[in-house]
Amino acid sequence: MTISSLLNIGLSGLTANQKAIRVTGHNIANVNTPGYSRQEALLATYPETWFGDGYFGAGVQVAGVRRIFDQFQIDRLNADTAAAGQLRSYHQLAAELEDLLGAAGTELSAPLQGFFDALGAVAADPASIAPRQVLLGRAEALAGRIRALDGRMQEMRNGLQTRLSDTVAEINTLASGIAGLNQEIAAARVGRGQPNDLLDRRDALVARLAEKVGVTTVEQDNGMLNVFIGNGLNLVLGTTANRLGVEASGSDPQRVEVTLLHVAGSVPITEQLQGGVLGGLLDFDRTLLGEAEAQLGRLAIGLTMAVNAQHASGMNLRGEIGGLLFSDANSAALQDVRVSADQRNTGSAALTVTVDDPAQLGTSDYRLAYDGTQYTLMRLADETVVGTFAGFPQSIAGEGFTIDLASGAPAAGDTFLIRPTAGASREMRLLLGDPEEFAAAVPVRSTADAGNGGTAQVTALSAQNLSGTALGTPVTLTYDAGSQAFVVSNPPGGSLGYDPATDAGTPLTLSVPGFGDVVIEFQGSPAQGDQFVVESNAGGVGDNRNALALAALQETPLFNGGTATPGAAYGQLVSAVGVRTSSAELARDAQEALLRRSQEARDATSGVNLDEEAANLLRFQQAYQASAQVVAAANQMFQTLLSAFGG
Numbered sequence: 229m230t231i232s233s234l235l236n237i238g239l240s241g242l243t244a245n246q247k248a249i250r251v252t253g254h255n256i257a258n259v260n261t262p263g264y265s266r267q268e269a270l271l272a273t274y275p276e277t278w279f280g281d282g283y284f285g286a287g288v289q290v291a292g293v294r295r296i297f298d299q300f301q302i303d304r305l306n307a308d309t310a311a312a313g314q315l316r317s318y319h320q321l322a323a324e325l326e327d328l329l330g331a332a333g334t335e336l337s338a339p340l341q342g343f344f345d346a347l348g349a350v351a352a353d354p355a356s357i358a359p360r361q362v363l364l365g366r367a368e369a370l371a372g373r374i375r376a377l378d379g380r381m382q383e384m385r386n387g388l389q390t391r392l393s394d395t396v397a398e399i400n401t402l403a404s405g406i407a408g409l410n411q412e413i414a415a416a417r418v419g420r421g422q423p424n425d426l427l428d429r430r431d432a433l434v435a436r437l438a439e440k441v442g443v444t445t446v447e448q449d450n451g452m453l454n455v456f457i458g459n460g461l462n463l464v465l466g467t468t469a470n471r472l473g474v475e476a477s478g479s480d481p482q483r484v485e486v487t488l489l490h491v492a493g494s495v496p497i498t499e500q501l502q503g504g505v506l507g508g509l510l511d512f513d514r515t516l517l518g519e520a521e522a523q524l525g526r527l528a529i530g531l532t533m534a535v536n537a538q539h540a541s542g543m544n545l546r547g548e549i550g551g552l553l554f555s556d557a558n559s560a561a562l563q564d565v566r567v568s569a570d571q572r573n574t575g576s577a578a579l580t581v582t583v584d585d586p587a588q589l590g591t592s593d594y595r596l597a598y599d600g601t602q603y604t605l606m607r608l609a610d611e612t613v614v615g616t617f618a619g620f621p622q623s624i625a626g627e628g629f630t631i632d633l634a635s636g637a638p639a640a641g642d643t644f645l646i647r648p649t650a651g652a653s654r655e656m657r658l659l660l661g662d663p664e665e666f667a668a669a670v671p672v673r674s675t676a677d678a679g680n681g682g683t684a685q686v687t688a689l690s691a692q693n694l695s696g697t698a699l700g701t702p703v704t705l706t707y708d709a710g711s712q713a714f715v716v717s718n719p720p721g722g723s724l725g726y727d728p729a730t731d732a733g734t735p736l737t738l739s740v741p742g743f744g745d746v747v748i749e750f751q752g753s754p755a756q757g758d759q760f761v762v763e764s765n766a767g768g769v770g771d772n773r774n775a776l777a778l779a780a781l782q783e784t785p786l787f788n789g790g791t792a793t794p795g796a797a798y799g800q801l802v803s804a805v806g807v808r809t810s811s812a813e814l815a816r817d818a819q820e821a822l823l824r825r826s827q828e829a830r831d832a833t834s835g836v837n838l839d840e841e842a843a844n845l846l847r848f849q850q851a852y853q854a855s856a857q858v859v860a861a862a863n864q865m866f867q868t869l870l871s872a873f874g875g
Contacts, residue, residue, distance in 0.1 A: 229867050231865050233284070233489065235866075237339045238364045240286070245849075248271065249852065252269075254846045263490055264834075266834060266835065269293055270291040270539075279377065279820070283629070292422075301826070304829075305830050317512070319813050321388065325381075340794060340795055346367075347778050357663050360663030374527070384517060392486065398440055399615065402433050417450065417451045437504075440506055441504040449620070457782075472486055473488075474486060475494060477569055485498045486498045486501060515532055521653075523647030523801040523804075526589050526631050526652075527787070530589070531554075531661075532555070532656060532845065534784070535553050535554060536557070541670075542670060543671035549697065565633075575638040579634050587785070587786060587788070587789055589626065589787075590607070592608055592610075595643060596646055602618050634734045639854075668775035669852060670774050672746055674772070675766075680755065686748060687751045688748070689749075689762070691743075691744055691745065694744035704761050705760045711723070712726060724748075725739055727854075728753040732752070788800070
């Protein structure tokens with residue numbers, strides 16, 4: 229072994245430990261750099277050399293710089309980041325909706341109660357104008373509040389769509405950045421080692437991408453990273469980044485769709501996406517916001533139809549039959565807006581939807597598909613087929629609405645989106661402007677003949693399905709004990725069956741042509757020949773029976789299959805949003821805890837420990853100093869050798 233060999237060994241120690249100190253210093257400098265993975269200098273011996281009397285070492289070298297990471301931990305962290313991002317986004321929006329439903333300027337409980345209180349005040353003093361004026365003000369306030377709440381929900385939807393567009397733009401930027409780093413990493417690897425800092429930068433971009441949308445990654449042999457979203461959709465392939473877009477939905481005009489852009493056009497991928505901010509936005513749109521809008525629309529429809537039907541069964545101060553109090557829930561415009569033809573349809577069919585029974589009306593949307601011979605209607609909330617039929621009009625059993633063909637003809641493959649509650653809350657308005665036109669009275673009254681010998685008496689009298697004109701000729705009901713029926717004078721003629729044992733307290737309907745239906749209830753037993761006269765309630769300004777019937781709607785189960793009153797229906801909306809918001813908060817907090825654990829696990833493996841790095845720094849510094857002593861010893865030996873030869 230020569231002196232030069234010893235010198236080279238010392239120099240190798242100096243060089244290797246200097247590089248190790250540099251790596252350690254790099255770690256210390258990046259202790260607070262997000263996403264940084266600590267690095268380690270890999271020291272290895274130079275190949276030993278045979279000198280005749282044995283193999284002698286040749287010193288040390290740096291074989292490479294290793295990046296300390298665990299891919300499983302990184303994948304777990306990205307998955308937890310995406311899940312937490314979705315729950316954060318969803319909870320934030322749900323909390324905003326909950327606040328909206330309970331805010332003083334938008335909640336419905338107070339104006340709903342105020343409306344029914346005003347109806348009670350009119351019933352207490354039906355002849356006065358003042359309570360009628362208050363009632364119209366309360367009715368306008370209720371309709372305005374429903375419109376305002378609908379408008380705020382629409383603002384939320386518009387804001388959500390803006391956030392969708394912004395998030396998609398961020399995803400595209402991050403995808404392009406990952407593709408660019410893929411190219412740099414592949415080039416840096418050629419004939420050299422791993423570009424550790426570039427790999428950290430790429431992982432940091434993937435982590436930021438996971439905040440926006442759920443991702444999975446696969447590393448290629450050349451070091452490039454392929455990134456997939458949804459159900460295996462290519463976002464980044466090598467150096468190519470595909471782009472996402474946001475476009476108006478072809479099947480639902482109120483929504484937008486996230487699409488995957490390519491040369492031939494775009495493909496909707498909304499249903500495949502989950503995770504991250506994007507997943508939370510889409511989930512909120514598909515579930516909570518859409519359902520809240522539908523419940524509000526159903527409330528507007530049910531309340532409007534019930535109030536209008538009852539008001540149209542009454543009589544105002546002028547002796548006229550009452551008309552619509554609120555705008556028609558089945559106006560031509562609303563019938564049209566409830567159906568959206570898919571933009572890809574090849575037929576010309578235009579359909580309409582009429583609500584028949586708000587009590588049966590749900591909150592789901594429906595999809596109607598035509599195969600060339602028959603129509604299939606699917607309820608989208610649970611993907612249940614609720615009807616198949618060959619033509620129109622078609623009443624949908626158990627769903628509360630009827631579909632009809634307005635014009636044109638469908639083609640095989642055409643589909644239509646049915647939204648039975650669409651537009652109702654936005655279009656709800658008070659139509660009545662004159663307090664005298666409020667129909668507080670019932671347009672008919674009854675009198676019993678003074679000579680009646682039985683115990684029968686009229687306990688309830690009302691009218692419905694009216695033509696709009698007052699009852700003309702009084703109708704006399706004469707009891708025939710033999711047939712257990714009242715003989716009805718002409719017009720309208722005929723008879724009205726009444727068995728005191730079974731029909732007492734049961735509403736009996738008498739149809740009068742040109743007027744409508746008179747609904748009458750008896751109690752007691754009439755004697756043979758007993759008479760009752762039903763006549764126009766002309767001059768009945770003090771009659772409050774229709775106002776009482778309208779006020780009674782507050783406690784009438786108009787919704788959810790006849791189980792919920794108007795106030796309860798709104799309460800169920802508020803409660804449902806509150807429960808989901810609370811559940812989302814709990815899920816978010818639980819996921820945040822999982823995310824912290826994943827981050828801690830990653831940091832334990834890849835993070836910089838200053839105590840450990842300080843120990844390494846001292847160790848390498850000492851080794852560097854010792855190597856310097858080896859160099860000094862070799863130099864001293866060389867100087868001694870020169871002196872021996874007289875140098």
